[in-house]
Amino acid sequence: MTTQTQTAVIDQLSKHRTVRFFKDEPVSDDVVHTILNAARQSPTSSNRQTYSIMVVRNPETKKKLAVLAGNQKHVETCPVFFAFCADLSRLDVACEMHGEKHVKGLESTLVSTVDAALVGMSVNTAVESLGMGAVMIGGMRNHPKQVAELLGFPNGVYVVFGMCIGWPEWDKVPNVKPRLDESVIIHHEQYNTSSPVPQIEAYNQTMADYYGKERNLHESAWSGPLANQLKSPRRENLRSELESLGFVFK
Ligand SMILES: Cc1cc2nc3c(=O)[nH]c(=O)nc-3n(C[C@H](O)[C@H](O)[C@H](O)COP(=O)(O)O)c2cc1C
Known part of the structure; x- marks a missing residue:
């Protein structure tokens, strides 16, 4: 069957x-x-x-x-x-x-x-x-x-x-957004520890094309903006605020 x-x-x-x-x-x-x-x-x-x-x-x-x-x-x-x-x-x-x-x-x-x-x-x-x-x-x-x-x-x-x-x-809804290659996301039996750089570079190109077609924003490829966003901590108030709301982190 x-x-x-x-x-x-x-x-x-x-x-x-x-x-x-x-x-x-x-x-x-x-x-x-x-x-x-x-x-x-x-x-x-x-x-x-x-x-x-x-x-x-x-x-x-x-x-x-x-x-x-x-x-x-x-x-x-x-x-x-x-x-x-x-x-x-x-x-x-x-x-x-x-x-x-x-x-x-x-x-x-x-x-x-x-x-x-x-x-x-x-x-x-x-x-x-x-x-x-x-x-x-x-x-x-x-x-x-x-x-x-x-x-x-x-x-x-x-x-x-x-x-x-x-x-x-x-x-006003953008086209379906492409995803990273499945080879870096899906692992069979053992985690694949080989470098994801080639797939990230390919995805940057895919996303540049996607945004180019969608919104003419070629600079908005994937890893660059993320690196820029992630270089500083985000929501530094989060832990203390959630603790004050009754959540525990230890
Ligand atoms: C937990 C979560 C939080 C998100 N928060 C926001 C948000 O605050 N504002 C927003 O515009 N999109 C938000 N998004 C949407 C993501 O940006 C979006 O899912 C991602 O860019 C992939 O695009 P797609 O869902 O169209 O495939 C969020 C998505 C998730 C899963």
Whole structure:
């Protein structure tokens, strides 16, 4: 028996594109509910379900979140904004119900962050399956405390990333973005430790062509801008702010 490899899901994943421009068309509560309820079936570590999803439609709140995310206009203009939160607060209660204290550590920080990320990707997949579009917003980690305050979080909750969803303005959506060669990403049995320089150079050229065609930005090849970005630390406030929100890093 041969395995069917051309499924609708595989086709959709292969064509993924981030969408940052949305039509001025509403997204119904029914659609939101369907997407989130399907995504909630995502696996979680030990079935702990240490995440929460915030649904934000209020224009004032979106405006404030857009500023906190570094003035990302799409956070304000999208019809619906989700925030995927690592959430340890429910387990505090579950432990209390049995007279126990929830002892947190780096592991619970990672578990809850991974749980939130996995459900977020499931939401992305569900959104795209409906012909809608999404952009994830890591900018939610610029000011975790202010975001937590704005959204009324109890202790033990932070936004791992957000997501704008809506009906795409397709003429403003870039073509499918090429990826690094699979030989540097996928390893069989043993990690391939040979230098990735040739593949990075090839990818720089691919990305220069991609941006050239898309936006006429030939200088925006891949490794140069990243090296420029990574030469200094980012979000130096992150650890202390997440600690103040109840997350532990040891
Ligand atoms: C966790 C995460 C956070 C992201 N944060 C942002 C963001 O804050 N703003 C933005 O415009 N795009 C953001 N992106 C989108 C990426 O820039 C995008 O996925 C990447 O450039 C690849 O492009 P593609 O998704 O169209 O293939 C984020 C993506 C991920 C996975």
